[in-house]
Amino acid sequence: MSGPLQGIKVVELSAMGPAPHAAMMLADLGADVVRVVGPAPPVGGYDVGTHLQRSRTTVRADLKDAGDLAAVLDLVAEADVFLEGCRPGTTERLGLGPDECLAANPRLVYGRMTGWGQSGPLAPRAGHDINYIALTGALHAMGPAAQPMPPLNLVGDFGGGSMFVVTGILAALLERGRSGRGQVVDAAMVDGVSVLSQIILELRSVGMWTDARGTNLLDGAAPFYRTYACAGGGFVAVGAIEPQFYAALLDGLGVAGGPDGSLPDRDDPAQWPALAGVLARAFAARTREGWARVFDGVDACVTPVLTYAEAARHPHLAARGTLSGSGRNIVAAPAPRFSRSMTQSPDAAPSAAPNAGGNAGIESITNAWRAP
Incomplete structure (x- = not known):
């Protein structure tokens, strides 16, 4: 078995942060x-050897x-994909812009990732x-009422x-199978974050979300969707939104609740601070491990x-x-998972091509990619 993208050849132009993450x-x-x-x-040695560069070959x-x-x-x-995360205009000045690359390879998917996008005032x-x-x-929308975080x-x-x-590249590869033509993917973080925000925008449009931070269902204001401090300094996360989960929460805490008014009304945001106080006092009575x-x-x-180190030891994630x-060396496994295809090992090491310091190393890969 092999990965679902076996046979897809990608040239990654080195960058920081999200571009190597996408290539990974x-x-x-x-x-x-x-x-x-x-x-x-x-500077700083951000080069071959980290897990962010796993499973690929580096050439200079x-x-x-x-x-x-x-x-x-x-x-x-000879590639299927070119991926770059430079400021707009950089690859054009280098001679590796979309015009040059698509002229050399009309079937190429040219992935560009920036914060602001390839167009617009910023x-x-x-x-x-x-x-x-x-x-x-x-x-x-994020953080406590006093200050965004x-x-x-x-x-x-x-x-x-x-x-x-990555989504854009995969979609363009799929479309290429029909058209036979490559294209440029302009992935701007401002666009992506806005798409991620659509559920909040939807709640806002129907009056279920306000612009006042710390007053909404999912921003830490609701006492049944937030974190609580425990004895000994640990914290627990509570997401008991649905009534049946909330009832199980109260039962586990040993807190009396119900229609008799023994607890502040969870459906009344004006009573959320009082209810949160009740739950906070209950959680403070035991350690995090005790509540677990x-x-x-x-x-x-x-x-x-x-913590990340504790997460690596949790039975579910370990299984x-x-x-x-x-300790400090925690590595995430590839995701998602497939019923037939095999993804790479999270410990797959990065490598350097022969003669990686000159174009001979690049030529050896090019020849291998050309081979039938």
Whole structure:
């Protein structure tokens, strides 16, 4: 068995963050990914050897050198996908823009991932995840009432960025099977984050979400959808939205509730602070591990809040092999999973092509890709 993308050849132009993450996902799914980096290792050693570069081959090329540039274009001519995450105009200046690459290979899917997109007033501007989610409205909705709080860089860079460029690439490959033609995929994080936000936009449109942070069902205001501190410093996450799960939550906590008014009304947002206080006092009576035992096997939607190291040891994730490793070295397994196709191992090492410091290494891969 092999990955579902076996036979798909990808040229990845080295970048930071979400672009290598997207390339990692394509390689995880079985694509043959060749990563092109500059002639010298980047500052900080962000190069061959990390799990973000797993399952693919790295070659070095000086794109200001005519010979190296020609070698990379020859490789692109044999590829199915070209992936870049540079600021708009960068690959054009290098001689690897869509015009040059599609002229060399009309069937090429040219994936471009940026924060602002290839067009619009902000397209040439710098930015980071926090800026992209801020402009889309998503950041305003996150965090406590007093101040927006960025949710790591998962929403913009990876949710709105790498996931959407991978989706676009796969869709363009599927369309190419009908048309025989490649095309450019413009994946902008501001677009992707906005699509991710559609459920919140929908709730807002029907009056079920307000722009006041910390007042809504899913932003930590609802006492049945938030985290609580436990004895000893740990936390639990509660997602008991449905009535049956909420009833199981109260039963596990040993908190009396019901129509007799013994608890503040969970359906009245004005009473949420009082109800949250009741639940907070109950959770504070035991440790996180103690509550994990109480709710083990109970459909109350209560789980411990784990660190990454703890998550790798959790029985469910361990049984699925979702995370592996320990301490600082935690690695995520490829996803999703398939009934017949085999994805790569999460420990698949990156490699360097023979003569990776010059275009001979690139030419050896090009020749292999040309072979029938």
